[in-house]
Amino acid sequence: MILLLSCTVAFAAPPKPRPYSGFGVVVLGRGDLLVLYAEPGVQRVGELSAERIPALAAEGGEVAVAADARKGEWVRLAYDEAGREGWVELKRSWELCSWEEYLPGRSVRLYGGLKRGLYLLSPTPGEGKGSVSLVPGQTVRVAEVAGEWARSERPSGWFRWRDGDRRLTIVPLPPLR
Numbered sequence: 479m480i481l482l483l484s485c486t487v488a489f490a491a492p493p494k495p496r497p498y499s500g501f502g503v504v505v506l507g508r509g510d511l512l513v514l515y516a517e518p519g520v521q522r523v524g525e526l527s528a529e530r531i532p533a534l535a536a537e538g539g540e541v542a543v544a545a546d547a548r549k550g551e552w553v554r555l556a557y558d559e560a561g562r563e564g565w566v567e568l569k570r571s572w573e574l575c576s577w578e579e580y581l582p583g584r585s586v587r588l589y590g591g592l593k594r595g596l597y598l599l600s601p602t603p604g605e606g607k608g609s610v611s612l613v614p615g616q617t618v619r620v621a622e623v624a625g626e627w628a629r630s631e632r633p634s635g636w637f638r639w640r641d642g643d644r645r646l647t648i649v650p651l652p653p654l655r
Contacts, residue, residue: 514564599635
């Protein structure tokens with residue numbers, strides 16, 4: 479019996495990694511077809527429906543995805559959970575915005591399992607930490623963003639919305655704009 483239980487734990491799937499933040503967010507239509515390229519306009523990789531790529535948030539007919547890089551009218555997106563990336567040409571119906579534009583006014587949930595320091599609120603954006611701590615999984619509303627720091631309305635203070643590896647420490651919640 480113990481052997482059976484230990485095998486089940488050993489074969490449990492590891493948690494999927496937190497997504498990279500990139501430079502901003504692309505808001506796509508849920509039914510949009512993405513034509514992926516290895517480089518902008520060169521070496522077509524394949525096609526994928528927008529609803530099948532790893533989304534930061536989804537609401538109604540829209541899907542928000544982190545954009546890793548930009549070259550003219552092309553953006554690079556992660557198109558699967560393994561982090562493989564491809565370039566897509568921006569469509570007029572898509573909205574591309576920076577994190578500074580996307581996060582203010584939005585509710586976010588904090589990832590669990592992060593280093594303790596990422597949950598501490600600071601009175602100003604920077605490394606000086608305060609004594610108030612957020613709770614893993616807690617939902618807060620972002621009032622403003624300054625670099626890698628976001629100001630929470632309640633409790634009031636600044637926290638890191640992405641870590642030093644540029645991975646998100648938060649999950650943006652619907653509704654989308």
